[in-house]
């Protein structure tokens with residue numbers, strides 16, 4: 083079993099470090115944020131992720147997992163260093179690599195000052211632009227590190243927030259890109275217990291591994307934008323999109339996943355990774371038209387939800403809206419690029435007041451936007467006396483609402499179901515005027531006039 087240092091204890095670093103410890107490795111997780119490290123050493127995860135707390139506590143107790151702010155001490159005894167820092171979107175759409183290179187600078191300083199006997203294997207798990215492996219090598223050489231003292235390996239992460247622990251232990255594939263055979267073998271070995279029954283490991287070049295991550299996210303984002311576009315057509319043609327998605331999803335070549343229409347994709351990855359891939363294309367003179375179109379369609383989708391609300395309530399100024407769901411997807415408290423937050427911005431700009439409820443994401447939302455919205459004690463409290471209810475995140479809790487209680491709580495029975503959770507007929511039975519996304523409904527015209535929606539174009543096609 084290996085001794086592994088993780089740099090960056092966010093969603094990816096924390097899940098990866100904890101699960102690698104569970105596999106038997108000795109892992110030290112390093113972050114700059116001292117309060118986060120203190121909380122983790124008490125066994126408290128700073129994020130909501132199913133089953134993560136249990137694994138953290140178990141591995142802390144069994145002394146395979148340590149949290150620290152002291153990178154230097156960790157680097158003395160750990161040869162495999164997995165970089166999991168954030169690579170957020172920069173103003174021009176490219177990936178902001180400042181945290182990555184700051185982390186690398188610390189590693190370079192350590193190696194230069196101590197000249198360790200054993201070679202350090204620097205594993206890029208952060209999502210990084212194609213060519214970063216090469217740039218990292220040059221950066222280390224320029225900062226006084228000898229070629230014999232390190233190697234770079236790319237091992238991109240594919241976990242899904244909300245089921246990250248499960249995904250770690252049941253990977254579809256583990257991509258390891260590298261030029262140095264020994265280093266690649268050692269990185270392979272940290273996952274050894276995972277592939278006893280089948281071997282999901284794929285060995286590639288560093289560049290192919292880097293691009294595979296962006297291509298995977300862009301493909302999934304495109305699938306979402308594609309079905310959103312079909313759903314918008316269904317709205318106009320009065321067709322139930324769920325019948326269409328079932329029909330196309332049954333085709334194995336297409337697959338049934340990521341065919342759920344909604345308010346658009348959000349989260350920490352798809353928005354920035356599609357933009358970063360479009361930027362990589364642009365930088366290299368290759369226009370990625372499909373990726374740019376997926377971004378453009380996604381940027382429009384929340385506006386479509388606003389229009390659906392307006393169609394039910396009339397002028398939005400002064401209307402009180404009940405918002406169910408804030409996180410960008412269920413089973414996480416992550417609100418980064420959450421469509422619900424974009425919706426809040428637009429509704430507030432229109433003069434609405436909002437009361438929101440989310441099972442776990444309200445503290446993060448309050449930290450981000452304060453009291454620009456009110457927060458409900460429960461779903462019924464949030465929708466009380468509202469002109470319209472909007473369901474933005476498909477938490478299981480929202481699938482089982484008492485519709486009569488809901489109907490009794492609201493002022494006007496308007497329901498916009500941005501996740502198509504409810505059956506149209508049961509909403510009608512409780513007196514609601516209902517709008518889903520691409521759902522056939524007999525209670526009025528579903529058409530949203532897309533030509534009336536002005537969206538600043540998010541893509542990067544200005545060749």
Ligand SMILES: NC(=O)c1ccc[n+]([C@@H]2O[C@H](COP(=O)([O-])OP(=O)(O)OC[C@H]3O[C@@H](n4cnc5c(N)ncnc54)[C@H](O)[C@@H]3O)[C@@H](O)[C@H]2O)c1
Nearest residue numbers: 090091092093094113114166167168169181185208209239
């Ligand atoms: N979140 C996801 O679902 C997901 C999935 C796959 C891949 N990724 C990729 O993984 C990377 C990390 O994403 P995340 O969501 O975990 O980010 P995050 O923002 O949640 O966490 C990053 C952490 O790195 C720390 N950090 C920054 N610079 C540091 C340094 N020099 N030394 C030590 N710690 C440092 C920050 O304090 C923060 O805690 C990104 O490139 C992202 O695109 C994310």
